[in-house]
Amino acid sequence: MQPFMTVSGPAAPLLEPNINTDIIIRIERLTGMPRSELGAYAFEVWRTPSKDLPKPNLILDRPPFRNAPILIAGRNFGCGSSREAAVWALMGLGLRAVIAESFGDIFLNNCFQNGLLPVVLPKDSLDRLAGEAATGDSVTVDLVACVVRTPSGEAIPFTVDPQRRQALLDGLDEIGATLKRDSEIAAWQSRDRAARPWIWATG
Structure with a gap:
């Protein structure tokens, strides 16, 4: 597992609440597909034209957020089924950290097991960060110092279980x-x- 210390880059705001693992990766993609290819199908239900969504416009497909290393999400991100492949799909997009108000419990555990850092911030801090990040300016997630640095230079602290933090720093x-x-x-x-x-x- 790749160690995590800091990551910097654009942070894509995707603030809809209750984005579940079925939205992140369809169950049909979990049979016979290598883990390394799942990123191409992340958020497929929002990327494929349909009657309800004739012109898909996922923020992760638009510059400057294409290949962004950080996702800013809404509350209860990763809820629903326990599929670990949801984390693999997000990492396949190039994401190293997801910042949200809250996470689904099983998804949260799967993040730590695969080297994707889940950061929990209070809603006011999250909204402030998302507002600044909307321009595409660089955000830094620093696990060593346990802070998120906004484009304006504000350092927003976060907490991580000490054992899980050390495991991520060591890549274990x-x-x-x-x-x-x-x-x-x-x-x-x-x-x-x-x-x-x-x-x-x-x-």
């Missing part, structure tokens, strides 16, 4: 974090074998 998912402590695990196993040999009996 749960498996990687566990393997990093392999020597500690082996030492505990050795002590436990001596203290409770019957637990380790193999027949």
Whole structure:
């Protein structure tokens, strides 16, 4: 997993509330498609012409937000089903961070497991940031300092669980974090074998 320290660039405002994982990636795209290709189909339901949406105009398809590394979203972003592929699709677009008022719980966990930083900001800070970012000027998300820097230079603080923050800084998912402590695990196993040999009996 790629370590995350800071990312800077345009931040695309997509402030509709309750954008669910079905909108982020259609379930039909999850069968037989490599993870690396899912980005092309992110937000497909908003990119494909239909009777209800004759002229799709997704902000992520427009300059200066095409290939933007940051998304500014509305409340309850990533709600709905638990598909991890929603995170893969967003990362396939080039996103490294999503800033929102709130996230779906499972989506939030999937973000941390895949190196996509979810940043929670209060609504007033989020609206202020989105207003400044609408011009396409650069926004910085700094996980080292735990601040979002707006185009005008304001530093908006955010909090992240310390263990998850360190895992992102180190580029480790749960498996990687566990393997990093392999020597500690082996030492505990050795002590436990001596203290409770019957637990380790193999027949």
